[in-house]
Amino acid sequence: MGALSQHPIPEHMDSFARYLLSSTPSLGLSYPAAATDYLKQLFNLQTAWMTPHPGVAEGIKLFFFGTWLASCGLWIPALLEVFLDKVCVTATFTEGNHSYLWLKAWLDSNQTWNATARNVQVFCDSLVPLRPDPRTNAIPTDINWMQATYLPSVSSYVRLWYKWHPMTLSRREQNHSMAGHQILQSTITIRIYGAWSNLVLTDFLSEIQKAYLDDQKQTVSIYHREGNFWVSTQSYSRRDPTSLVLVPGQWEALRADALDFLSSREWYYERGIQYRRGYLLHGPPGSGKTSLIRTLAGALGLSVYPLILSQEGMDDSRLTTLVNALPKYCIAVMEDIDAAFTYSVNREDKSSNPNSSDATGKRVTLSGLLNALDGLSSHEGRIFIATTNKYGTLDPALIRPGRMDLHVKLENASKDQARRLFVKMYSQTSNIALNILDASSGSGDSGSQALSQLLSDGIPAATVSSRVVSGQDNASYNPMLVGMVHMAKGRKLDQSQLDRLAIQFSEAIPEGEFSMSSIQGFLLQHKVDPDMAVMDITRWVQKELDARKTASNVGMLPTSSSASTSGTPPGHQDVDIQSGAKFNDSKAVASPTPPLTPPDRTPAALPQNSESKGE
Numbered sequence: 001m002g003a004l005s006q007h008p009i010p011e012h013m014d015s016f017a018r019y020l021l022s023s024t025p026s027l028g029l030s031y032p033a034a035a036t037d038y039l040k041q042l043f044n045l046q047t048a049w050m051t052p053h054p055g056v057a058e059g060i061k062l063f064f065f066g067t068w069l070a071s072c073g074l075w076i077p078a079l080l081e082v083f084l085d086k087v088c089v090t091a092t093f094t095e096g097n098h099s100y101l102w103l104k105a106w107l108d109s110n111q112t113w114n115a116t117a118r119n120v121q122v123f124c125d126s127l128v129p130l131r132p133d134p135r136t137n138a139i140p141t142d143i144n145w146m147q148a149t150y151l152p153s154v155s156s157y158v159r160l161w162y163k164w165h166p167m168t169l170s171r172r173e174q175n176h177s178m179a180g181h182q183i184l185q186s187t188i189t190i191r192i193y194g195a196w197s198n199l200v201l202t203d204f205l206s207e208i209q210k211a212y213l214d215d216q217k218q219t220v221s222i223y224h225r226e227g228n229f230w231v232s233t234q235s236y237s238r239r240d241p242t243s244l245v246l247v248p249g250q251w252e253a254l255r256a257d258a259l260d261f262l263s264s265r266e267w268y269y270e271r272g273i274q275y276r277r278g279y280l281l282h283g284p285p286g287s288g289k290t291s292l293i294r295t296l297a298g299a300l301g302l303s304v305y306p307l308i309l310s311q312e313g314m315d316d317s318r319l320t321t322l323v324n325a326l327p328k329y330c331i332a333v334m335e336d337i338d339a340a341f342t343y344s345v346n347r348e349d350k351s352s353n354p355n356s357s358d359a360t361g362k363r364v365t366l367s368g369l370l371n372a373l374d375g376l377s378s379h380e381g382r383i384f385i386a387t388t389n390k391y392g393t394l395d396p397a398l399i400r401p402g403r404m405d406l407h408v409k410l411e412n413a414s415k416d417q418a419r420r421l422f423v424k425m426y427s428q429t430s431n432i433a434l435n436i437l438d439a440s441s442g443s444g445d446s447g448s449q450a451l452s453q454l455l456s457d458g459i460p461a462a463t464v465s466s467r468v469v470s471g472q473d474n475a476s477y478n479p480m481l482v483g484m485v486h487m488a489k490g491r492k493l494d495q496s497q498l499d500r501l502a503i504q505f506s507e508a509i510p511e512g513e514f515s516m517s518s519i520q521g522f523l524l525q526h527k528v529d530p531d532m533a534v535m536d537i538t539r540w541v542q543k544e545l546d547a548r549k550t551a552s553n554v555g556m557l558p559t560s561s562s563a564s565t566s567g568t569p570p571g572h573q574d575v576d577i578q579s580g581a582k583f584n585d586s587k588a589v590a591s592p593t594p595p596l597t598p599p600d601r602t603p604a605a606l607p608q609n610s611e612s613k614g615e
């Protein structure tokens with residue numbers, strides 16, 4: 001304590017002690033003697049403690065400075081965030097969500113981005129629409145050309161401009177668990193600077209959505225099931241509706257009905273009717289059911305969601321989950337709906353077939369399917385399309401109006417369809433593909449070199465083609481190529497020559513005997529040689545009919561392919577989508593100028609809410 005007395009009591013402490021003693025008489029101290037001593041000791045003790053070794057004092061200062069700096073590291077970014085929140089808009093786009101595809105389509109079509117992109121990850125996709133080459137500003141014409149698209153590299157920043165606003169993009173990737181699978185999920189965050197209101201983001205979103213929709217006009221996306229989710233896995237170029245050779249008016253009527261449905265949301269809401277539409281496409285194999293769905297999806301600009309009812313692991317509850325997870329405005333497809341149930345698709349037939357469940361013991365039941373189709377969730381703009389080759393076996397409850405509103409019957413090729421398919425195949429616009437392996441050029445890949453070799457061996461193109469495909473080979477002829485060879489450009493036909501050959505061709509095709517796909521297959525064998533196709537058709541038809549007769553004799557095939565079509569399910573009449581006449585009446589359908597009445601909204605075509613499901 002001796003050291004403590006070295007420190008003189010400061011003036012202000014003295015006055016403070018006086019004040020303290022006057023205000024706290026309970027301490028029982030009298031100033032100055034005892035109290036002064038007491039305070040002196042107290043003060044000296046304190047100052048001694050606060051006057052450590054100079055090195056320690058510096059350390060303490062350093063400690064406080066470090067703490068201050070560290071707190072700056074916390075509050076400066078927080079303050080910056082508050083500031084940026086005021087002047088920037090930040091938005092995140094996660095892979096798997098539609099908005100991510102919008103952003104990607106916008107980036108793909110953004111010329112500044114494509115011309116200035118650095119530090120990027122490159123993707124190559126043959127189905128992305130071709131963009132002009134930034135160097136030449138021209139669309140690449142080489143048909144092997146695949147469009148490269150860029151995304152910012154992971155963890156890098158990219159700077160762009162959006163309508164006079166600086167913008168940054170950054171991309172992250174994270175492992176994400178989905179239905180037991182680890183999926184690498186990418187997230188892109190954009191920040192638009194100088195955006196005082198959210199309107200800039202609204203503008204941006206509508207711009208990127210438009211870019212996506214513009215792309216979608218050229219391709220159709222197909223989604224697939226991953227557990228209980230839908231993921232986009234594929235896209236394909238839209239099919240030109242004119243390449244689909246149907247009964248006149250059939251395509252136009254179906255398309256008009258679907259377009260009218262898509263623009264009739266209010267109509268459905270006002271009447272309290274589920275805003276959904278169902279189409280049932282039925283007809284023999286190869287009559288174009290799948291092609292029609294794809295073409296329709298392209299024409300409507302909707303994505304396709306296949307509901308594969310017989311897929312392993314699919315049961316009622318999963319089906320309902322998947323149907324509920326469908327987005328607004330899409331096409332859900334149930335192909336070969338009859339095959340979903342290995343027993344008859346009829347509620348009366350309750351015989352439980354031991355083969356009817358998959359290895360997991362799960363399967364979809366008819367009641368489950370009906371419940372999923374009717375569903376409690378909103379069906380906002382969904383189009384359900386089912387296909388079948390066995391129309392007659394389907395349960396009436398499944399295909400009644402309200403579930404399957406329009407039944408579209410596709411048939412084996414008529415003479416008229418065969419003629420139009422021929423014209424389509426050999427019209428000059430389709431010669432584009434024929435230039436790929438132009439043997440006469442002698443240049444190019446090994447395929448065309450092989451063909452050049454054949455030609456230089458003195459075998460005329462048409463001879464090789466026809467000998468290989470027409471089965472005229474004799475023992476001494478050992479073709480080096482089996483199947484259709486693409487020899488050279490086809491003979492150029494003017495319209496009258498083409499029409500004349502097409503009529504000759506169609507006259508050899510028996511009405512309603514062959515599927516469109518088998519005729520297409522035949523024509524593909526002669527794709528550069530229309531004359532040979534006409535010469536060979538009679539032989540081919542006879543061969544096919546003989547083969548059928550043989551097969552039917554051994555009990556493998558019905559004598560006529562028409563027998564394989566379906567019939568009409570009990571209690572149901574087909575609705576002709578054009579005229580309201582029975583769809584079974586092919587003559588009415590084939591009328592060259594079908595009346596295009598408005599899509600049916602007759603009471604019969606609307607859901608019968610009162611009808612119980614799955615009874």
Ligand SMILES: Nc1ncnc2c1ncn2[C@@H]1O[C@H](COP(=O)(O)OP(=O)(O)OP(=O)(O)O)[C@@H](O)[C@H]1O
Binds near residue numbers: 243288289518
């Ligand atoms: N009406 C048609 N017009 C043009 N091509 C057709 C037509 N029908 C079928 N094809 C062609 O035949 C092939 C098979 O057609 P698609 O798969 O659409 O038939 P499908 O009726 O769905 O057959 P399946 O019942 O066996 O699934 C396709 O290459 C398609 O282009």
